[in-house]
């Protein structure tokens with residue numbers, strides 16, 4: 001549609017550079033909020049494109065800050081963006097983008113850990129974000145927990161994270177980053193590392209390299225298991241990741257029996273098991289252990 005932006009507001013392409021927006025609204029980055037801003041629109045558009053087709057349903061952005069990625073999403077033709085930002089200082093800067101976006105951008109001042117995804121807009125829903133690294137892992141676990149309840153809640157998750165965390169999500173067995181978060185993630189989603197960004201891409205630069213990661217929920221989990229049981233098994237196994245399972249699974253009851261039933265060697269260690277093998281262990285747990293003691 002060729003409708004003009006609201007009177008007195010700029011078109012998206014004509015908004016001032018992000019550096020001036022940050023200066024004009026006094027948005028000095030706060031460490032406590034994990035603020036590392038992306039100011040290069042070529043880069044934020046690239047992240048937006050990595051999220052795939054945005055022309056249907058709801059694109060959920062967590063932590064828009066001054067709005068660099070928000071602009072990227074809108075420029076890449078997102079039909080509707082809902083941007084959830086905790087920092088009230090960002091409101092005016094984001095309102096300017098909303099005015100230019102002619103109804104395609106909705107702002108929500110809230111803690112992303114508290115919002116219910118389905119309340120943000122109709123499916124297909126996707127999350128696209130340069131995540132605040134201090135709450136990145138809890139946010140991912142919260143979304144995965146929702147996907148375990150209903151895989152249709154999200155179509156995809158495309159997020160910037162510390163490379164070290166991203167590597168845990170895509171890890172293969174018998175590697176150092178393979179752990180509880182890997183098993184939970186890959187049980188529910190296909191996970192793919194897309195590209196890295198150096199610290200200097202951000203203002204202020206973080207201490208570590210960042211990666212863009214994409215998760216696509218599987219239509220059904222890789223193998224049957226209850227989330228609580230799987231959690232108990234991976235917690236016990238990776239809690240003592242250097243020990244053999246006959247030792248590390250003792251806290252779950254008769255470890256010998258568990259290994260017999262599942263056909264796993266007693267001498268195996270947590271990092272050698274596939275996701276499917278963890279699911280088999282979860283199914284073999286005695287019922288009183290399965291739902292969390």
Ligand code: SAM
Nearest residue numbers: 033036037038063064065086087111112130132
């Ligand atoms: N999207 C912007 C960009 O790429 O330049 C900012 C990314 S910055 C890494 C993370 C953003 O998340 C900040 O704007 C911060 O205020 C916001 N944030 C931090 N904790 C949050 C939370 N619990 N809920 C919502 N937003 C949060």
